[in-house]
Amino acid sequence: MKRVFSLIIFLLLLNGCDDGNLSLETISFESATTQSCSTNNIIYKVKEKEALLLEIPKTSFVNIPTVPGTPTVINIDNSTYRVVYRFYNGTVVADNICNTIPPATPIVTDQWIATSGQIEITTTTITQAGSIAGSTVITGYNHHIVFKNITFDKGNGNQVYETFAFGDYITTATSLPFGFDKTVEQCPTSKQIYNYVSGESLTLDNIESGLIINTETPLNTPRTGLIGSVKNKLTYRLYNGIITSGYFCNTTVPLLPTISEEWNAVDGVSGVSGIIEVTTIKSGTTAYKHTIVIKNATLTRDNSSFKLGDSYIYGDLITN
Numbered sequence: 001m002k003r004v005f006s007l008i009i010f011l012l013l014l015n016g017c018d019d020g021n022l023s024l025e026t027i028s029f030e031s032a033t034t035q036s037c038s039t040n041n042i043i044y045k046v047k048e049k050e051a052l053l054l055e056i057p058k059t060s061f062v063n064i065p066t067v068p069g070t071p072t073v074i075n076i077d078n079s080t081y082r083v084v085y086r087f088y089n090g091t092v093v094a095d096n097i098c099n100t101i102p103p104a105t106p107i108v109t110d111q112w113i114a115t116s117g118q119i120e121i122t123t124t125t126i127t128q129a130g131s132i133a134g135s136t137v138i139t140g141y142n143h144h145i146v147f148k149n150i151t152f153d154k155g156n157g158n159q160v161y162e163t164f165a166f167g168d169y170i171t172t173a174t175s176l177p178f179g180f181d182k183t184v185e186q187c188p189t190s191k192q193i194y195n196y197v198s199g200e201s202l203t204l205d206n207i208e209s210g211l212i213i214n215t216e217t218p219l220n221t222p223r224t225g226l227i228g229s230v231k232n233k234l235t236y237r238l239y240n241g242i243i244t245s246g247y248f249c250n251t252t253v254p255l256l257p258t259i260s261e262e263w264n265a266v267d268g269v270s271g272v273s274g275i276i277e278v279t280t281i282k283s284g285t286t287a288y289k290h291t292i293v294i295k296n297a298t299l300t301r302d303n304s305s306f307k308l309g310d311s312y313i314y315g316d317l318i319t320n
Helices: 002-015
Strands: 042-047 050-055 072-075 082-088 108-129 136-153 158-172 193-197 200-205 223-226 233-239 259-265 275-283 287-295 297-301 304-309 312-319
Touching (some): 193 312, 233 297
Antiparallel strands (some): 072 108, 082 108, 108 136, 193 200, 233 259, 259 297
C-alpha cells in the first residue's frame, strides 16, 4: 500500500512540473532547416507533426554583421513579433503554414503561444572563394536566432525557457559586379587614379608621388607602397546610376549619382598585405605604361569584408 501511495505522489509531482524550464528533449528543432513564407513574415521549422513559427518582419534581418557579443535584440510582443509552437495530428508541410487558407489536414491539435521574451539575432557574413586566387566573395548573411527568457502560454500553464536556440536564417547578398577593364586614368591635379565602368569605380587617392614615375623599373623589381587610410587610399564604390569620366577629377564630388555602397581597403602591412606594386616600361617613344598590381588587399564596410586576392591587376596607366 505504501508503494502504491508513493507512486501516486511521484506521478502528481511529475505532472506538476509543466511550468518548469523547457529542455531540448521536449522542444528541439536543431536538425530542422529554417524555411520562410513568400507571402507573409513567417519563418519556420517543421519536424514531422510539430512546427515552430516565428513571425517577424523581413526587414529585421539586415545584411550587416553585428558587432561580436552585441546581437540585435527584439522584444516578443505577440503582435508584430510572435513565436508559436504547434502540434498537428499528421505530418505538417509548408502549405499548412504559409497558405492563407491552409489545407484541412493535418489539424492543429495544440499550440503554445509565446507571451514574452526576447529575440536575439547575431549576423555574420557568408563568403566563398572568388575567381582570383586568394580572393573571397560575399554570397549571403547568416542570422543566428536565439530566444531569451521566453515564456510560452500552454493553455493550462506557462513554460519558461531561459535560452532557446531557434537556429539560422540565411539571406542572400548581391555580388559586387567588379566588371572593370584594365585601363586606368589619373586626374591631372589631384593625381587620383581611377577605374570605372557603368555604375562602379575603384580609386586610389593621394597616391605617393614616388610610385608613378616616368622611368622604367628594373626587371622583377616593381616600386612598392602600402595601402593607407589617407595616402594610397583604395576605395570601391557602387552607384545608384551610371557614371562617366566626368564624375572624376572635380573639386567637389558630384551629388549624382548617389553612392549605394562604399568599401575601403584595410591599411597595408609591409611584406604581408595591402601592397601596391607598380611596374613601369616604355610605351612608344615618349609614353610610359605603369602596370599597377594590388596584393593581399581586404576591403571592408559595416563589419563586412572581402579579399581582392593574392594578386589583383588593377590596370595600366599611360603617362607622357
